Amino acid sequence: MxxxxxxxxxxxxxxxxxFQKNKLSYTGTxxxxxxTDFSELENFADKLESSSGSKIDFIVNCSAYTAVDKAEDEKESAQKINSAGPFNLARIAEKKGAAIIHISTDYVFDGNAIQPILETEKKSPASVYGKTKASGEDNIISSTQRYYILRTAWLYGFYGKNFVYTMTKAMNSRESVKVVCDQKGTPTNCSTLAQVIFEICSKKTVPYGIYNVTDAGQxxxxxFCREIYSLGxxxxxxxxxxxxxxxTTDEYPVKAKRPAYSVLDTSKIQSALNIKLPDWKLSLEDFIKDERFSVK
Ligand SMILES: NC(=O)c1ccc[n+]([C@@H]2O[C@H](COP(=O)([O-])OP(=O)(O)OC[C@H]3O[C@@H](n4cnc5c(N)ncnc54)[C@H](OP(=O)(O)O)[C@@H]3O)[C@@H](O)[C@H]2O)c1
Known part of the structure; x- marks a missing residue:
């Protein structure tokens, strides 16, 4: 379960x-x-196992404090959710004999790299959000050996606020938009990341560790915005x-510092799962033409 x-x-x-489509047994909360509340999590896990009569095999942590700019002013909340939260979940996974799959981010790096970043690169976050996510990773690693830390970047999906929806809405209502051209990364469709998580849960033989998971290319x-316009x-x-x-980044001031370069090297996950991650443009096209695409 x-x-x-x-x-x-x-x-x-x-x-x-x-998971539902593939009939995998799961519970979502x-x-x-x-x-942030260890005993609440522990009680829930105990009840879940006793009511379902089955053991928890994987704890997948998609929860997070994700408001990157707001985090600069709400350090404590961000720290609790992004650092204490994963620590609690990793300890529960350890107690239950389960594995934890945790989602992390390119923001654990400062953006000064000049080539795709490997999993082994030393973390050097430049924002409060990045620091709390980096500390969440460290807390997991120190609590259990059964972890998958999946670092992703520039994520968009059907059911949440994201760059593709924001720009689609803006480009439908404005004469012009201004977008930064000096930050490099890889847009990633939630479908790609969800599929990787699904494969890890189904295969049950993927070696534990840190993995970069994004779509391909940069x-x-x-x-990215021009491609959204063209496909849109x-x-x-x-x-x-x-x-x-x-x-330029300097012409578009925001509270939290963004990494200038955050392309992640994804060879490790591709060889562990024996898959080829899709090119970001193809993934974006799949997203835009999908019937679930719905700009609020
Ligand atoms: N979005 C990106 O561009 C991006 C890029 C790189 C990495 N990531 C990482 O990818 C993961 C998923 O991001 P996302 O964009 O899907 O996040 P999201 O849409 O902001 O969802 C986060 C969820 O966390 C839950 N949550 C917040 N505080 C909680 C708490 N104290 N206890 C339990 N649940 C809590 C919320 O639940 P409720 O809805 O019930 O309030 C919310 O649905 C995160 O780890 C994020 O750091 C995201």
Missing amino acids: IWVLGCRGMLGSQLCEL GSEVDV TTWFD TKYGRISNNCAINSC
Whole structure:
């Protein structure tokens, strides 16, 4: 049996949908089972095992404090959810003999790399969000050996606020938008990450450890936006003439520092699962043409 935390979030919703479709036995919880409260988690896990009559094999942590800029002012909340939360879950996994699958981020790096970043690279977060996520990783590693830490980046999905929806909405209503052109990374469809989690849970033989999981290739936010416009127009999601202008990070000030370069090397997960991760443009096309695509 699989326990998914953060089941109503962008990734969690899509993951549960995939588990359901493939008839994998799982239970999902949201913030009503608080990751920052160890005894609440422990009680829930005990009840889950006794009521279902089956053991928890995987705890999948899709819960997080994800408001990157707000975290700069709400350090304590971010730290509790992103650092104490995974610590609690890893200790429960250890007690139950389960494995924890935890989602982490490219923000654990400062963005100064010049080539795709390996899992072994030393962490050097530059924002509060990145620091809390890095500390969450460390807490898991020190609590159990049965962990999968999946670092992803530039995530978008059907059931949450994300760059593709934000820009689609903006480009449908404005004459022009301005997008940063000096930050590089890899847009990642939640479907890709959910599929990887599904494979890990189904195979049960994937070696524990840290894995980078993103779609393939790299781009800038500016070129990502241009691709959204082009595909959005092709599939009838955008019906407005909108100019896309580029700007630099300095011209678009935000509270939290973003990594300038956050392309992750994904060879390790591809060889562990014997898969080829899809190119980000193909993944984006799948997303935009899907009937679940729905800009709020
Ligand atoms: N979005 C990105 O671009 C991105 C990039 C890299 C990595 N990631 C990582 O990917 C993972 C999934 O991100 P996402 O965008 O899907 O997140 P999301 O949509 O913000 O969902 C996070 C979920 O966490 C739950 N949650 C918050 N506080 C909680 C608490 N105290 N106890 C239990 N649950 C709590 C919320 O549950 P309720 O809905 O019930 O309140 C929410 O649904 C996160 O670990 C994030 O750090 C995201």
